[in-house]
Amino acid sequence: MGMLRAVDKSVIIAWGFVVLLLATASIVLQTGSFFSSQYLLQQLQIATFLGIVASGAMVVILLGHIDLSIPWIVTVGGMMSTAAAGWWDPALAVPFGLLAGLAFGVLNGVGVAFLRIPSMIFTLGVNTVAQGLMVLHTGGFAPQDHATDLMHFLAVGRTVGNIPNAVFVWVLVGLLIVFMLRYTPLGRYIYAIGNKEGATYLSGVDTRLVIIGCFAISGVCSALAGIMLAGHTTKAYQAMGDPFLLPAIAAVVLGGTNILGGRGTYAGTIAGVILITILQSILAVMQMPEAGRQVIFGVVIVVMLLVYGRGQRVQG
Secondary structure, three states, X not given: OHHHHHHHHHHHHHHHHHHHHHHHHHHHOOOOHHHOHHHHHHHHHHHHHHHHHHHHHHHHHHOOOOOOOHHHHHHHHHHHHHHHHHHXXXXXXXXXXXXXXXXXXXXXXXXXXXXXXXXXXXXXXHHHHHHHHHHHHHOOXXXXXXXXXXXXXXXXXXEEOOEEHHHHXXXXXXXXXXXXXXHOHHHHHHHHHHXXXXXXXXXXXXXXXXXXXXXXXXXXXXXXXXXXXXXXHOOOOOOOOHHHHHHHHHHHHHOOOOOOOOOOOHHHHHHHHHHHHHHHHHHHHOXXXXXXXHHHHHHHHHHHHHHHHOOOOOOO
């Protein structure tokens, strides 16, 4: 119960910062547009891409690991889906993009679980491999393939009122993650491994398969975000996933997930994603350079690491 109260407190604080940011920006910039429904819906649509990436990142972080291959797996998802539409059939675009992300996720999991290479090192290497493959695929130039109608529909279409379809995709991903974490043995194993992997292994759980499964989920989520982003911009492009790594990690830890593993809820991740998205929007309005934004995200991660690293790791 103490862990639940701590997480709930983190969620409340995150949402409090969202309101504070909007109010402060409205006062400083002397505009009330930050609270308009049009602005909030626009930010919600932008948040969906980061939210889907953060969903996979959270699952890996709950294990006590980290996935640094997110940027180029996002790019792989976008490029392979558009390429499949040009090579074969537009109907295969989304499945092929997801399959490519799954393959890289499984590769990450095998390297961490079986080869016992630290996740930070191995996933960074896989990120470089993915980058090299995509540069080889495009010859170093912008790819000529275009997103399919389905990808565009999922990313920017509106079916129910004025709510973007991308929001419903994020909701579906979130519901699947919540169901897995709360109601399946896999969810319990994830929290247990994050608290004490050795004890979990001795209790009879094949921790290696759990680790592979979590990295696979992260790969699929990153690829899905790439597919959605390609649908949003109508085509894939080099390094399209670069802006997502630090914001995704920052969103997860801001939402109360212990970056050392074993503690966190998806409600907190949602709050963290909205907070980061609003912060990015306000910094853009204030014409903050990209380098300054990255510094802010990095500082957030370091501070939260220090806070959680000194706390007691309690099993959820």
